[in-house]
Amino acid sequence: MAxxxxxPDNLLYTREHEWVLLLQNxxxxxxxxxxAQHELGDIVHVEMPEVEKRLEKGDTAAEIESVKSVASVYAPVTGTVVACNESLDPADVNGNPYDKGWLFEMSCDTTDGLLNPTEYRGIIS
Known part of the structure; x- marks a missing residue:
């Protein structure tokens, strides 16, 4: 069995397999x-975006290197990178992608175009 x-129901998603947690701030x-982490396989390196970098929705924000390939992580919203997960261990992206495996935080003006959990489940099923 696969x-x-x-x-998780508390997140929003993109068609490119990023998740977004809206913070209180x-x-x-x-x-x-x-x-995404399942498809990539064992992740060995993450190249983070620069803090204070302005990104348009869809811009390449980060790169993830796995034993299989290198994949881009796209900005799910338009905004400015305000923090990166400096304590990230690449293994956390595989083992705990929704908690310790977060990549970066950015300002967010709108969540237009993001998918709710039900919509995202429909894409990956």
């Missing part, structure tokens, strides 16, 4: 989904 992929915490 592993059931986690899609209005910023968006970003990571890759369980589906």
């Amino acid at each position: 592993k059931e992929l986690l899609v 209005g910023n968006a915490r970003v990571g890759i989904t369980d589906y």
Whole structure:
């Protein structure tokens, strides 16, 4: 039986398999989904965006290197990078993508175009 992929109900998602947690301060915490990490395989390196870098929705924000390939992480919203997960261990992206495996935080003016959990489950099923 295949592993059931986690899609937490408290997050928003992109078609490119990023997740977004809206923080109380209005910023968006970003990571890759369980589906994405499963498809990539063992992650060995993460190249983070620069803090204070302005990103348009869809811009390449980070790169993830796995034993299989290198994949881009796209900005799910338009905004400015305000923090990176400096304590990130690449293994956390595989083992705990929704908690310790977050990648960066950015300002967020709107969540237009993001998917709710039900919509995202429809894409990956």
